[in-house]
Amino acid sequence: MTVRAGREFLALPGPTTIPDEVLRAMHRPALDIYSKPMVDLTEGLLRDLSKLFATKGKSYIYIANGHGAWEAVLSNVLSRGDKVLVLESGSFAVGWGNAARAMGAKVEVLRGDWTRAVRASEVEALLRADKDHTIKAILVTQVDTASGVVNDIEKIGKTIRAAGHPALYMVDAVASLGCMPFEMDKWGIDVAMSGSQKGLMTPPGLGFVAVSERASAVHQAANMRTPYWDWTERDGIEHYRRYAGTPPVHLLFALRQAVDMLFDEGLENVFGRHQLLAEAVRRAVAVWSERHVLSFNIREDSERSNVVTTVLMGSGYDPMRLHHYCNDKCGVVLGIGISNLQGRAFRIAHMGHVNAPMILGALGVVEIGLKAIGIPHGKGGIEAAIAHLGERVRP
Known part of the structure; x- marks a missing residue:
């Protein structure tokens, strides 16, 4: 059984989700x-x-x-x-x-x-x-x-x-x-x-x-x-x-x-959106890391980018199992660990055409996958992300 019907979400760092407006712009004669x-x-x-x-x-x-x-x-x-x-x-x-x-x-x-x-x-x-x-x-x-x-x-x-x-x-x-x-x-x-x-x-x-x-x-x-x-x-x-x-x-x-x-959105607003959504991801990962199996690859918070978060997975657990679960069962495509981090990490992208429901959905699927596969993690990551956005995105 899967719950992946509907639009697949690319949570990998490129190619990113293409807006419908951009796709439509190409649908015309040369x-x-x-x-x-x-x-x-x-x-x-x-x-x-x-x-x-x-x-x-x-x-x-x-x-x-x-x-x-x-x-x-x-x-x-x-x-x-x-x-x-x-x-x-x-x-x-x-x-x-x-x-x-x-x-x-x-x-x-x-x-x-x-x-x-x-x-x-x-x-x-x-x-x-x-x-x-x-x-x-x-x-x-x-x-x-x-x-x-x-x-x-x-x-x-x-x-x-x-x-x-x-x-x-x-x-x-x-x-x-x-x-x-x-x-x-x-x-x-x-x-x-x-x-x-x-x-x-x-x-x-x-x-x-x-x-x-x-x-x-x-x-x-x-x-x-x-x-x-x-x-x-x-x-x-x-x-x-x-x-x-x-x-x-x-x-x-x-x-x-x-x-x-x-x-049209305004570059300062674009930058602010990326910062808010990136921090929501980081809040979730920080909670998941409480069981010491998952951890941030970048140690200092100030050096973690606002476009992609690389998450290490230790204790002999295979990040590709999570990758396959999120994609095959739920329709969320995470980034894999590459180069020196191959087989040791997964990546959550938060760049380009992204908004709160897309990011919260991706985080929710990751949390589902962690539970379904049995990877030890702190509980409440998605709640931490929601709390952050609720505090910062005011009426």
Whole structure:
């Protein structure tokens, strides 16, 4: 017997739930790709992407996922043999660094603990020791969806400037853009990248890159440049060069609708919604953890992200049993533990097109699953989440 009839809920960190309005926006014929409406669509999206990144710099749209956007960033500002510094706090900055190595860069990793954020003091010490400025770029994620950590991007940027180091500061905002504050210019970020399938509520397939003037200047001498990713090629007069060929018209229709929805809600309200729902999840997990089988992967509450919570499962219990139960019996798809946490954790996403009933429903299903499978947990997690929202969401 199951109770999963009805709409399946994706509680995994990407792709996230796509709003009905976004799905409907794609259900129309393609545009003439040489027409003024097509040009206007592109130019409007590029302007609004720069607004989301909070930069006066240019933005670019790629027909690619986040891994493609990684390559776009690297190939446009690096030359073969350049050294990059990777700030580890989970899986994805390291993955970005691996891409750089495969493309011909030298890579140094500032090893991190998957239970905490990057320590700015460690970054500063390493940069001050690099007296010859051999490091050309620094790679970090704002949120790592494997570990569930959020890094203090503003503080790291201040540290880089305090060290007087000229390396480009490059940030992966795939899991954070449109969910939490991101201030590219204010925080001294040189290049930022993101993707369509998380906070931007659009199907996978679009990658975004935002570029400062300093990065644009470095770009001129970079020798990793290839035709598809090249910013100079995409700055050409002909509109089709914005996409290195045929535009992804229907994904652009979807993105236009999704961005409009974010602006209509108001970014501060969007950020506040994510914070409230994330804290509701954390209140539930804290109660479940009272039996010492479940626990937060990220130790410090202030370093737990507002977009995904990674929950460790110990004492020999298998998180995949919970994953299968929630999906097969109840229609809630949790995130699995990945990379170093494979087989040790599950993840609850709370990003993008989410509201209180969706999050409370997901938490309720997790609590049902814990009871049904017999995984020891503190009782009353869902009540704690409800109490939090009842206190904070006032009439």
